[in-house]
Amino acid sequence: MLREQLTEALKDAMRGQDKRRTSTLRLILAAIKDRDIAGRENGSRDLVGDDEILQLLQKMVRQRRESIETFEKGGRMELADQERDEIVVIEGFLPKQMADSEIDAAVDAMVAKLGAVGLKDMGKVMAALRERYPGTMDFGKASAAAKARLS
Numbered sequence: 001m002l003r004e005q006l007t008e009a010l011k012d013a014m015r016g017q018d019k020r021r022t023s024t025l026r027l028i029l030a031a032i033k034d035r036d037i038a039g040r041e042n043g044s045r046d047l048v049g050d051d052e053i054l055q056l057l058q059k060m061v062r063q064r065r066e067s068i069e070t071f072e073k074g075g076r077m078e079l080a081d082q083e084r085d086e087i088v089v090i091e092g093f094l095p096k097q098m099a100d101s102e103i104d105a106a107v108d109a110m111v112a113k114l115g116a117v118g119l120k121d122m123g124k125v126m127a128a129l130r131e132r133y134p135g136t137m138d139f140g141k142a143s144a145a146a147k148a149r150l151s
Contacts, residue, residue: 002050003032004077006093023088031056032096054094054135061090062140103137107145119150 006029013021031090035048035056049055071080091097098106106129110116116125125146129137 002093003047003055004030006053009093019086021089024086027086028057028093030092031060051134054113054144057090058135061094064090098133098137102139103142104145106133106137107142107149111146111149116150119147122146122150124151131133 006025010022010025010029012023031066032048032053035052039046039048063133064087068080071077071083107125110128110132111121114121114124114128116122122143126139126143129142129146130139
C-alpha cells in the first residue's frame with residue numbers, strides 16, 4: 001500500500017513539475033527496488049512490505065540529518081537546505097513520530113511491564129519496543145532512555 005502511495009505521489013510530482021519532490025521520490029523508489037532485488041538474490045520472491053519500507057524511510061531521514069550536520073560544518077548551506085527539503089518529502093510518508101516525553105513514558109512502561117532491572121535486560125526492552133512501536137519511535141532516543149533507566 002505504501003509502495004502505491006509513493007508511486008502515485010511521484011506521478012503527481014511529475015505532473016506538477018516539482019523537481020525536488022520528483023527526485024526525492026525517485027530516490028525512495030529506487031532504494032525500495034534495490035531491497036526487492038536483494039531479497040530475490042536471497043531466494044525470496046516477495047516484494048518488501050510496508051514495515052521494511054518504513055524502516056528504509058527512517059534510515060533515509062537519519063542519513064540526511066547526518067549530512068545536514070556535515071554540510072553545515074563545511075559551510076555548504078545550499079546542500080544542507082536541499083537535504084532538509086528531502087527530509088520533508090520523506091517524512092510525509094512516515095507515521096507521526098513520538099515526542100521525547102512519549103518515548104520516555106513508553107520506555108518506563110515497558111521496563112515496568114517486563115520487570116527489567118539492569119543493562120542485561122536492555123535487549124528485551126528494545127525488542128519489545130521495536131515490536132510495539134514500529135515506524136513511530138526513534139529507537140536511538142529510546143535506546144538512550146532505556147540505558148539511562150536501567151543503569
